[in-house]
Amino acid sequence: MPEAHRPRLGVFKFASCDGCQLTLLDCEDELLPLAGEVEIAHFLEASGDVRPGPYDLSLVEGSVSTPEHLERVRRIRADSRHLVTIGACATAGGVQALRNAADAAEFRAVVYAAPEYIDSLATSTPISAHVPVDFELRGCPIDRGQLLEVITAFLAGRRPDIPNHSVCFACKRRGTVCLPVAHGTPCLGPVTHAGCGALCPAYGRGCYGCFGPSASTNMPAMIPLLRTEGMADEDVRRLLHTFNVRDFAAIEPAGEPAAGEGG
Structure with a gap:
């Protein structure tokens, strides 16, 4: 050109x-x-x-x-x-x-x-x-x-076609077994924006949310699930407050650990 x-x-x-x-x-x-x-x-x-x-x-x-x-x-x-x-x-x-x-x-x-x-x-x-x-x-x-x-x-001159679903959809597409269901592994996949191709779950590591929250984030359900999988409140707080601390902290349910506070 x-x-x-x-x-x-x-x-x-x-x-x-x-x-x-x-x-x-x-x-x-x-x-x-x-x-x-x-x-x-x-x-x-x-x-x-x-x-x-x-x-x-x-x-x-x-x-x-x-x-x-x-x-x-x-x-x-x-x-x-x-x-x-x-x-x-x-x-x-x-x-x-x-x-x-x-x-x-x-x-x-x-x-x-x-x-x-x-x-x-x-x-x-x-x-x-x-x-x-x-x-x-x-x-x-x-x-x-x-x-x-x-x-x-x-x-x-068009809008980018970037999906806003969660990492769980990507796991299903590549045939990755659900880590929380099969192994009790803590994973932020249900509340994290897709885009990585579910890389971490494919290698047996729970998603840690580096793409930020997805559009349909259900944090009131996510935090009790993480606790059931063996995470203490302080560990949950640390998991949420890393790459996207502003976005994940903004959607934490009332009464949950906030940024800068202990569990």
């Missing part, structure tokens, strides 16, 4: 591990045809050739965790026709959102030898808390097939 007619793609990073950007690079065979259809105007993980906006599609990884992030995310939004957040950090604040229920200044003092040089916010928040977002792609990291679907959909 001629350069002047190719849609412009920007990929941006905030507080994160880079894993979701690497998912795009891991597309391998699919990446070369994609690169021929779009102008990759900003993607520091792949190239130092940076071109200013506007961008037809911006993919944003990471949470807003510093004062500089606040200014930069608004600038990216203003330069973007469509903005899609990718990964648990960008959609729910990520692992670093665990600090939201604690004293961030105390953390800085413990971790850094000179905390006075660290300029960070007291909370880690998703991109949608600060600017309008056109679509959220969940996961830690995201699934490359879903990422390609999102990019293709927005460039084609």
Whole structure:
């Protein structure tokens, strides 16, 4: 496609591990045809050739965790026709959102030898808390097939076809025996957004919710089930408050352990 007619793609990073950007690079065979259809105007993980906006599609990884992030995310939004957040950090604040229920200044003092040089916010928040977002792609990291679907959909002018059912559906599709039923293994599959292909259950490990809650989450039923499977309240709290602490904590039933509290 001629350069002047190719849609412009920007990929941006905030507080994160880079894993979701690497998912795009891991597309391998699919990446070369994609690169021929779009102008990759900003993607520091792949190239130092940076071109200013506007961008037809911006993919944003990471949470807003510093004062500089606040200014930069608004600038990216203003330069973007469509903005899609990718990964648990960008959609729910990520692992670093665990600090939201604690004293961030105390953390800085413990971790850094000179905390006075660290300029960070007291909370880690998703991109949608600060600017309008056109679509959220969940996961830690995201699934490359879903990422390609999102990019293709927005460039084609349609809504991405990303299912919002639970991991349990994926287990059924691949013929994986239900771990809680067959082995009494604690598993968040019934309340977790699908997208990983039920990878952990396929290898005998219970789902730990890295894709966040699904649309039909029934947490009042889920927590007693986890207890029946041998989990103490503190273990349940830790399981829910990891990759998607903001989203899972928001749907805990009243009276259950909240973020930052013991079981």
